[in-house]
Amino acid sequence: MTLQWTAVAFFLYAEIAVNLILCIPFISAKRWRSVFNLSIWNWLSPYWNKCFFTMIMVLIVLFCDAVREVNKYSGPESMQDAKVNPNVYDHVHMKLFRAQRNLYISGFSIFLWLIMRRVVTLLNQVAVTLENSAGLEAQMDNAVKAAKQHQDDNLMLKQALLDEEKSTSAKNQQLKLEVEKLANQVKAAEEALRKSHAEVEAMRRQAKGLAQEYDRLLTEHHQLQNLQSAADKKDQ
Template structure:
């Protein structure tokens, strides 16, 4: 096996090993995402696409070369020459075997190279989807907790409003009773006030009559005094 096909075989074995490791069931996609987020991969990420497409081109060239070799040694001309010389027949079959081997090596290497990239992409997508689903689940749980807290707050608020309404109705009833009591007291006070005014008016009239009687008596007293004085003068 030449050096290039030895390198292709080693690359194929490495791809098989990498794919087997990536398919290990007890290593989750999140762990692979953490591994792919190392600084080394971040440093290599600008060159990753170039390396990927370069390897694809190399493997395609090797695959086409292997196809050409297979067609070359499986055609009718080498077979006719091999029928003449038995040693050449074995040599041609050996070349055909090597060409077919190289075809399988390059083909499977190309196929596994595409599969490896797809597996890595799917692992990253699964890890991202898992993280998003975990974040969404956390948001949903947070929203449910918040909704339950709001429901409890609304229930307590309703209970508080009902209690306040009951207390306000009791206060309003008490105030109504007090207003009715005050209205009764006011009516009583108005009656007392009217009675007081009537008594004052009666006292005024009585005092006026007493004043008139006093004036009359005073005049009569003056008249008696004047009459007594005139009698005394006559007697003298």
Template structure:
């Protein structure tokens, strides 16, 4: 195996190990996000896209080269040379095997490179979604607590209004009783005033009658005095 294909094979083994580690179930996406937020990754992040596309191009070139080799050694021309020189049969099949091996190595390396990039992206998205969902859950819990508090306040307000209504109704009933009592007292006072007016009128009439009787008696007294004087003069 040449140096380039040895490097591609080690790269494939490294990709398999990284994917197995990323798929470990007890390491959560949030923990992976914390790992991806280390300073070393922040330092490498400007070069990540360049490295990613460079490796894709290199693997595509190697894959096409291996595909060309497979087509080369599986075509009809090498078989014609085998018929001419039978000793080349094993050599051609060895070349074809190496070309197929290189094709599989480069193809799986390219595939796992894309899968690794996708897994890392999905882990970051899942971690961000979990953080957002935790924030939304906190907001929902806060809204639920506020709604419960508002409901409790409404119940307390309704109870207070009900108590105030009962108190106002009791006060209104008491005021109604007092008004009825005052109305009765007012009627009694009106009756007393009417009776007093009647008594006053009766006393006025009685006083008037007494005054008339007094005047009559006074006139009779004067008349008697005048008669008495007239008789005294006659006797003299």
């Protein structure tokens, strides 16, 4: 295996190892996000896209070269020469095997390189989604607590209004009883005043009758005096 294909093979093994590590179930997406947010990755982030596309181009070139080699050693001309010379037949099959091996190595390297980038992106998205969901859950808990508090406040307000209504009803009932009591007292006072007016009118009539009787008696007294005086004069 030449140096370039040895490097591609080691690159493929590294990709397999990294993808297996990224797929470990007990390492959460938040943990991976904290790893990806290290300062070294922030320093390498401006070069990440360039490195990614450079490796894609290199692997595509090697893949195309492997495809060319496979087509070269699997073509009819190579097989025709191999049938003439048995040594050439073994050599052609060895070259074809190596070309196919290189094709698989470069193809899987491209595939795993894209998969690794996608896995890293998905892990970041999952971590962000979990953080947002945690924030939303906290907001929802706060909203539920606030709603429960408002509900308790509404119940307390309803209870206070009900107590106030009962108290007002009791006060109104008491005021009604007091008004009825005062009305009865006013009615009794009016009745007593009416009786007093009747008694005063009766006393006035009685006083008027007494005055008339007094005048009559006084008139008779004057008449008797006059008669007595006239009788005394006749006797003299």
